[in-house]
Amino acid sequence: MLKDSTLIFWFVLSILCLFSLSSQKSASGQATLASTPEIFRQYSEHVVRIEVVEIGSAAKASIGTGFYATQRGDIVTNYHVISKLIHAPERYRVEVTNAKGQTGVVSVAGLDVVYDLAVLRGGPPAKGFLKLETTQPQQGARLYSLGHPRDLGLTIVEGTYNGLLQHTLYPKVHFTGSLNPGMSGGPTLLQDGKVVGVNVATEGEQISFLVPVERAIALLEKTAQSEIQPAASFLTEVGRQIDAYQAAYLSGMFANSKPTVVLGPYQLPTRPAPFFRCWADALHRKELPYVAITHDCSTDDYMFVSSQQSSGIIRFSHHLFSTNELDPLRFFALYSAQFQAASVAATGNEEEVTPFRCETRNVRVQSGKLRAVLCVRQYVKLPGLYDAVFRAATIGSRNVGLVSTLSLSGVSFENVQTLTRRYMENIRWRR
Amino acid sequence: MATLGYLEVLDPKGRVSQRFPVQSLPLTLGRAYTNHVILDDPFVCPEHLTIGYDENGRLRARDVGTINGLRAIAGGQSVPSLLLASGTEFQIGHTHLRYCETAHAVAPAELDRAGMMRCFTSPTVGLASGLVLLGILLVNSFFGSYERLNIVRSLSEVLMTLTPVLVWAGLWALVSRIVLNRFHYGQHFVLSCAAVIVSLMVSTAAEWIEFIFPTSQALWATAIVGSGLILGALIYGHLGLASLMWLRSRLWAAVAVSVAVIGLGVMADYDNRSSFSTVMEYSAILKPIEPALLPATTMDHFIESTHHLKEELDALARKARSSQP
Numbered sequence A: 001m002l003k004d005s006t007l008i009f010w011f012v013l014s015i016l017c018l019f020s021l022s023s024q025k026s027a028s029g030q031a032t033l034a035s036t037p038e039i040f041r042q043y044s045e046h047v048v049r050i051e052v053v054e055i056g057s058a059a060k061a062s063i064g065t066g067f068y069a070t071q072r073g074d075i076v077t078n079y080h081v082i083s084k085l086i087h088a089p090e091r092y093r094v095e096v097t098n099a100k101g102q103t104g105v106v107s108v109a110g111l112d113v114v115y116d117l118a119v120l121r122g123g124p125p126a127k128g129f130l131k132l133e134t135t136q137p138q139q140g141a142r143l144y145s146l147g148h149p150r151d152l153g154l155t156i157v158e159g160t161y162n163g164l165l166q167h168t169l170y171p172k173v174h175f176t177g178s179l180n181p182g183m184s185g186g187p188t189l190l191q192d193g194k195v196v197g198v199n200v201a202t203e204g205e206q207i208s209f210l211v212p213v214e215r216a217i218a219l220l221e222k223t224a225q226s227e228i229q230p231a232a233s234f235l236t237e238v239g240r241q242i243d244a245y246q247a248a249y250l251s252g253m254f255a256n257s258k259p260t261v262v263l264g265p266y267q268l269p270t271r272p273a274p275f276f277r278c279w280a281d282a283l284h285r286k287e288l289p290y291v292a293i294t295h296d297c298s299t300d301d302y303m304f305v306s307s308q309q310s311s312g313i314i315r316f317s318h319h320l321f322s323t324n325e326l327d328p329l330r331f332f333a334l335y336s337a338q339f340q341a342a343s344v345a346a347t348g349n350e351e352e353v354t355p356f357r358c359e360t361r362n363v364r365v366q367s368g369k370l371r372a373v374l375c376v377r378q379y380v381k382l383p384g385l386y387d388a389v390f391r392a393a394t395i396g397s398r399n400v401g402l403v404s405t406l407s408l409s410g411v412s413f414e415n416v417q418t419l420t421r422r423y424m425e426n427i428r429w430r431r
Numbered sequence B: 001m002a003t004l005g006y007l008e009v010l011d012p013k014g015r016v017s018q019r020f021p022v023q024s025l026p027l028t029l030g031r032a033y034t035n036h037v038i039l040d041d042p043f044v045c046p047e048h049l050t051i052g053y054d055e056n057g058r059l060r061a062r063d064v065g066t067i068n069g070l071r072a073i074a075g076g077q078s079v080p081s082l083l084l085a086s087g088t089e090f091q092i093g094h095t096h097l098r099y100c101e102t103a104h105a106v107a108p109a110e111l112d113r114a115g116m117m118r119c120f121t122s123p124t125v126g127l128a129s130g131l132v133l134l135g136i137l138l139v140n141s142f143f144g145s146y147e148r149l150n151i152v153r154s155l156s157e158v159l160m161t162l163t164p165v166l167v168w169a170g171l172w173a174l175v176s177r178i179v180l181n182r183f184h185y186g187q188h189f190v191l192s193c194a195a196v197i198v199s200l201m202v203s204t205a206a207e208w209i210e211f212i213f214p215t216s217q218a219l220w221a222t223a224i225v226g227s228g229l230i231l232g233a234l235i236y237g238h239l240g241l242a243s244l245m246w247l248r249s250r251l252w253a254a255v256a257v258s259v260a261v262i263g264l265g266v267m268a269d270y271d272n273r274s275s276f277s278t279v280m281e282y283s284a285i286l287k288p289i290e291p292a293l294l295p296a297t298t299m300d301h302f303i304e305s306t307h308h309l310k311e312e313l314d315a316l317a318r319k320a321r322s323s324q325p
Helices: A002-046 A079-087 A213-223 A231-250 A328-339 A413-425 B123-144 B151-180 B185-212 B218-242 B247-274 B299-305 B307-322
Strands: A047-054 A059-068 A075-077 A092-097 A103-112 A117-121 A142-147 A155-164 A173-176 A187-189 A195-202 A207-212 A260-263 A266-269 A276-283 A291-299 A303-306 A309-311 A314-322 A357-365 A368-378 A386-395 A400-411 B005-010 B016-022 B027-030 B049-053 B059-063 B070-072 B081-083 B088-092 B095-101
Touching: A002 A047, A002 A142, A002 A155, A002 A187, A047 A075, A047 A079, A059 A079, A059 A142, A075 A213, A079 A092, A079 A103, A079 A117, A079 A231, A079 A303, A103 A213, A103 A231, A117 A213, A142 A195, A173 A195, A195 A213, A207 A213, A231 A303, A231 A400, A231 A413, A260 A291, A260 A314, A266 A314, A266 A400, A309 A400, A314 A328, A328 A386, A328 A400, A328 B123, A357 A413, A357 B299, A357 B307, A368 A413, A368 B307, A386 A413, A400 A413, A413 B299, B059 B070, B070 B081, B081 B088, B123 B151, B123 B185, B151 B185, B151 B218, B185 B218, B218 B247, B299 B307
Parallel strands: none
Antiparallel strands: A047 A059, A047 A092, A059 A075, A075 A117, A092 A103, A103 A117, A142 A155, A142 A187, A155 A173, A173 A207, A187 A195, A195 A207, A260 A266, A276 A291, A291 A314, A303 A309, A314 A400, A357 A368, A368 A386, A386 A400, B005 B016, B005 B095, B027 B049, B049 B059, B059 B081, B070 B088, B088 B095
16 A cells, blocks of 8 residues: 555646646746747848739739848848749749738849848838848857738748758758748748848758848958949859859869779779768669669758759769579560650740760770760750760670769750769779 | 454543454444444444545545534644654544554563462461561560560560551551452561561661761661661552552652652651750760770860860850740
8 A cells, every 4th residue: 555655646746747838838838939929020120021013914923032231221132032034034024012911123232142132222212121140149049030921921830940951962941840842932030039040941840941141241242342234144144153163063073083982893982072971772672573772862952943944953873783583685675664755854844955976986094895875955035054964784794784873954065074984984983 | 354453442541442353444443333333322323434545545534524623632732633653642522542553563571470479468477477577576675675574565565566557558458448349458567577677777877877986866866767768668658569560650659658758757857856845865875895896086186176066055055046026
């Protein structure tokens, strides 16, 4: 009995403890909740709704968010929010509506395609602006994101700061909170109202990304003195920025043969830079008379060029096929099918890219022979930039084959050739 | 009495429907029973034409003054009289006539193609060629697949090819029946099987050529030119079995079919190349071969050979830009 009553005592005690903990938690929750309406009240008037209007129908084609960032009323938003204006200025205009409901047509003052930022000028009068300061919040710091999700009206979203992404070529803030379409270009603030970043992308539940505020500060400084230019002239600037970006990040890629991965009898390139992420898998099913092993690597950085086109991604993959059951003719039927183009998907439309043109050769590399194909297409509006797919299949073995694919987007033709060559050199047979 | 020649009544296709020996001159033609040659043509007068020697001793047909007259075939106009040589054709009323002397040369005998094809008529040959095709298709299906052997799937694949062959031969047999009163199904089937076997062999050869010489465009050439030629040859063969067409006209028909198929193929290919697509088209055929036997270029040469892609794409992009507002 005594034992039972002791148990009951401890049980009651633990319930009480739990209750007190949860009440503490809700008290702190209330404290946060109390500040959120205050933050919204204080800062929402600096946030604007951005609408891209199709001139012919005078109807909105897309919407986004922006915020006043300077004394003179420069508005910061994402490049992707207003990209339609850059690509077809004759068909679109950009209208900005402030918190008071005043509306005005704005012009582009500057843009940063790599980081997906734009500065707009000439909208309705600003009452004030949000302060942009280089800050280093602690991981877990509370953040407040403002924007117009799905055009449902200005909304505030709470989340946490989770540092800068480690595996990207250029930094991005990892924001744990729900960003939704329409919030792009909106500010994400600390409790004191300092902007930490600009809403830019989401990768599903609670995983969102911000452009670091330093990039917005840099763009504002760069455009402070610049005159308003016609939107069409920015297309050349988009091309120039992508070209500079690819020239910088591709230099030296695949130049040395390390690191490598071994697949069957081959030694192949993998993770040529820290901003690549690689995955591997194997298809080993009883009903199939062959085994397929896959090794994929890809960059996470991509640039939004237009709604149909993104750029700046490098992907490569190695697919090893081997069999103990199939005779050479049947194995090569499999190998040919895997080497077919259908397994490489490409998107795009006629206004933005040309069709692909391909060159196929049997090529002698250091330790063997390859069937090599290079397919290239050009960006119509950004001359000098190309998408390319290089595919190679090893020749020689009767029951093992490797199909390796390198996909580049938004690179110069010289870089297409240089990287193709370096990549080919890195496909090696183990002796 | 010796026969001087023959007067022939021709049907609209130029074939002889009646033949009258000319044994004495002058000869009279008309609808009345008093004539030597009686013609049942309502547009022919009771006394219409006489044939006899003129004052110069030449054989001449004379209109005796009729309402519909005498019409020379060469030239087509009405004439009061017409000199007759061997082979001269003329018309009275709606009746088409020809005069031929006994010395008139005739065409050599035509080869009896049905007789020549007799070896194909036996059911054994038809069955054998069907079995050969079946075997080749099965082998092809087996070596073309890379999954575990599945008899039902292989057979259904083979039947998918074999059925159109059977139907195609059947259609030609129907044409034969209509034109010649004979089906010749076996022969048509043997021909169709041969065409399919040849196409399979040609495409396999083209795959190897394309693999060994990637710039040869062998697959393209086979797909367009090869198929046109094989179809032309097939049509030539079928027409031989299903019609009485002369060799020359069959040849023309075959050439016309080949040219049409090749032309359509080239047009479709051009259309395909000039229309926008995000698909990469290249030959992905790989074959088991000793690497030493495969001619290969150097990396430098391969990279150099891609320069032309840039020029081609620059031109395409310029064209696309100029067509945009």
